[in-house]
Amino acid sequence: MITKLEELCKQAQNSGKKAIIAGSNDTHVLEAVKDAKQLNIIEPIFIGDRKKTEQCASTVNFNISNFEIIDCQSESQIAQKAVELMHQDKADILIKGLINTAVILKWVLNKDYNLNTGNLLSHxxxxxxxxxxxxxxxxxxxxxxxxxxxxxxxxxxxxxxxxxxxxxxxxxxxxxxxxxxxxxxxxxxxxxxxxxxxxxxxxxxxxxxxxxxxxxxxxxxxxxxxxxxxxxxxxxxxxxxxxxxxxxxxxxxxxxxxASAETAGVIVGSRKPVVVTSRADSAKSKLYSIALSSLL
Amino acid sequence: MITKLEELCKQAQNSGKKAIIAGSNDTHVLEAVKDAKQLNIIEPIFIGDRKKTEQCASTVNFNISNFEIIDCQSESQIAQKAVELMHQDKADILIKGLINTAVILKWVLNKDYNLNTGNLLSHxxxxxxxxxxxxxxxxxxxxxxxxxxxxxxxxxxxxxxxxxxxxxxxxxxxxxxxxxxxxxxxxxxxxxxxxxxxxxxxxxxxxxxxxxxxxxxxxxxxxxxxxxxxxxxxxxxxxxxxxxxxxxxxxxxxxxxxASAETAGVIVGSRKPVVVTSRADSAKSKLYSIALSSLL
The missing domain is CATH 3.40.718.10 (Isopropylmalate Dehydrogenase)
Structure with a gap:
């Protein structure tokens, strides 16, 4: 039983789950993804504007040259492609980057893809x-x-x-x-x-x-x-x-x-977990959220 | 400007406001009243079962022999008498003891008494x-x-x-x-x-x-x-x-x-303040609430 958030990282370490970063041109989320990759919690696939993604990655000192980057501009296309890969079991976790949460969730709930189990999504x-x-x-x-x-x-x-x-x-x-x-x-x-x-x-x-x-x-x-x-x-x-x-x-x-709490958060109810970190979350909290989702 | 709750006590000290304790057979509230009396924040008038009130006072080591005690059993009569004394300006603060909050507030809102200004009561x-x-x-x-x-x-x-x-x-x-x-x-x-x-x-x-x-x-x-x-x-x-x-x-x-917060609380909106401490409040918090109300 998990009793400290740090144990999430320990348990998730080396699980190497495939994680899609939807809207990957976002320094905040890339920082967390970098941390999670360093612990080998996830193996990232980026979807977003390639150039901007590479710029953001370089800003946070994250070498992403060995990872798959799917070049895509439109929010709706980014979300659709991400959900399609999840549907095809090419990925286990969906991590929201710089893209509207509503757009991501609309596609998660799309009945043409098997992420929608008919359950309510909840955080x-x-x-x-x-x-x-x-x-x-x-x-x-x-x-x-x-x-x-x-x-x-x-x-x-x-x-x-x-x-x-x-x-x-x-x-x-x-x-x-x-x-x-x-x-x-x-x-x-x-x-x-x-x-x-x-x-x-x-x-x-x-x-x-x-x-x-x-x-x-x-x-x-x-x-x-x-x-x-x-x-x-x-x-x-x-x-x-x-x-x-x-x-x-x-x-x-x-x-x-x-009360100086730390937190890990995840959206559940879909067949695979969705991580929606907020810019206001601490770096630790973002990492914990990814680790949590990789355990589900 | 008040910046610490302790300043409430300092400012209220020696104000000697007349305070009615409605439903005075309550050790929790008597403890707070004792503290407030020691700082001469209030001059208490007790309304409630006399014998039980005296027993409760002795339990918390509070000598109440010099104060007015109005012997009264029924909740509604206790509340009515308390509000009547407030109406007649014989008291400035109403402190709830062992009596239902709804009963007290019903009488505070009674239009025959001038505590009801037509405003909403709020905490x-x-x-x-x-x-x-x-x-x-x-x-x-x-x-x-x-x-x-x-x-x-x-x-x-x-x-x-x-x-x-x-x-x-x-x-x-x-x-x-x-x-x-x-x-x-x-x-x-x-x-x-x-x-x-x-x-x-x-x-x-x-x-x-x-x-x-x-x-x-x-x-x-x-x-x-x-x-x-x-x-x-x-x-x-x-x-x-x-x-x-x-x-x-x-x-x-x-x-x-x-977050280990301390608190002072009061009901406002009536012509004079009403203090409704809860058994779960700390001793400090109850004292602060009385001090706060005495400053209004």
Missing amino acids: VALMEIPSYHKLIFISDVALNIAPDLEQKASIVLNSIILANKLGYEKPKVALISSNEKVSLKLESSVDAAILAKMGDRGVFGPCIIDGPLALDIAISKEALDQKGIKSQVNGDADILIVPHIDAGNVLYKSLIHF | VALMEIPSYHKLIFISDVALNIAPDLEQKASIVLNSIILANKLGYEKPKVALISSNEKVSLKLESSVDAAILAKMGDRGVFGPCIIDGPLALDIAISKEALDQKGIKSQVNGDADILIVPHIDAGNVLYKSLIHF
Whole structure:
């Protein structure tokens, strides 16, 4: 079981997975790809403007002369070509470079290619927080804006599948709301109650799932006891499911900016993982994201 | 201008404001009241079960024999009596003890008493985060569940009035959303755009207000520059307005549990402040909340 983000790199080292960099003329992503290549986590294939890609690579001191570069300008063509190669099993991981996320995902979801399994795509962030004793998965902080109940169920399932792959056999899932009481005025609490009961009935496979839980009683046994609440998650959640992107986003950014958290993130739900690093991510975080995706 | 929570106590010391403790048979609140009395921040009046109140006071080693105790059992009567005394200007601050928050607020909002000014009541939390260089106000993390645009405008105004009273003459207000782009699919971003423009037109008085802003670019000039966005708040927000209680609650609890933040909180919008401390609050935080309310 992964307990530190650095272990992602150790486990992924020398896996040499084929990774497509879609929109490869991007210094930020090339830096991370360079790091990942140095550890032999991935074997990159670049798709993008060849000249610009070579310039960016030279800026970050990355010798890419031995790798395949598919020269391509249009965003839509870059995305289509990338997804086509994934479909043909010529690559295992799709890494977004300088290209609109929506364009990439549109092609990932295209039914002519087998990346689309019919599942909802969702983003999972794996957070390492210095003040906290364990890693925490959070979903969805980046992709689905205001998921309905069915979409939330998919988000739960995607995150559990990811945790399973990292060795969490029976992850503890907290369905986050601002209140542990089920209040009919608070949609997140109602949805959490339903999802928790679905989980009890085995819908999500082996897991311990409870909600609605406020953040404090999801991650602190002390807070749980203080409030006198009983929860199978027992203040020891592995996975936090947030009810809305606004809630997830402030939590994610609060952890990074105020609690010095490092993170690895990946989009799951497609047949193969998609990495969407953000310019604001630290260099470490970008590398961890690639390593994480290579383990899936 | 207040820059550390401890300054709240220093400024409030010896102000000797009359404070009503509604539902006074509560050891947690009595501990905070004892601390506040020792600094002569408040002069308490207790309303609640006399015997139980005396027992609780003795548990926390608080000699209350010289203070007024109004013997009263029923929650509704406790709340009514408390609000009546506030209405008659026999007290300046209302502190919730062991009594349902909804019951207290129902009486605060009762139009027969002049605490109800017709304004929305909202909660403001003032956060001191060790990893951050300044205090931050956050609203509303505790009271209004899913405020509509009109309620959000009141939440903004209430928080600015509070900041003004603490010496922030022209506070910088960030309207938080998960995205800085105005996306018509993301309600928080649309509302933020409207509120920001209202602010530009002077609706909220002297302040610098901008949104939608994601948390990172609201509180980090570096993140703002990295994303290439221009904002008058300039990554240096004094006040964060969250779009929904779920977003506020995870932010608040993340700061406390993962970033070791201390906090002071108060309900504003009524003619006189109401303090609603939670059992989960630290002893310091409860004292700070009382000190904060005594400065309003």
